[in-house]
Amino acid sequence: MVAMTVQPQLRKKPGPPATGKGTPVQVRLQPNILADVDAWxxxxxxxxxxxxxxxxxxxxEGLISWGVRDPAKNA
Structure with missing residues (x-):
């Protein structure tokens, strides 16, 4: 008799594939600011x-308008 191994099935995460780049940042927005973001x-x-x-x-866009970020580096 041959023993069989069962491979666990991996679940796909929703959303776009992770790039592995960037630092995750969690931000808490007040309702009035969130409403402005939603309106935008x-x-x-x-x-x-x-x-x-x-x-x-x-x-x-804010960093570019304040002159902190070079518009050519808008990627």
Whole structure:
């Protein structure tokens, strides 16, 4: 008799594949700021960005407008 090994099935995580780049940051937003972010998302063309993507884009735009980030490095 031959013993068989059962391989556990791995579950796929939802969302895009992880890049392994960047530092995760958790931010707590007050309801009025979150409403502003959601309103900005509603103004964006389809496909609309997720909340995390919206926060990344808004942070990048803010840093560029303040002269902290070079617009050429907008990636």
């Amino acid at each position: 998302i509603d103004q964006q063309p389809d496909p609309k960005p997720s909340r995390p993507e919206a926060v990344r884009r808004l942070a990048t």
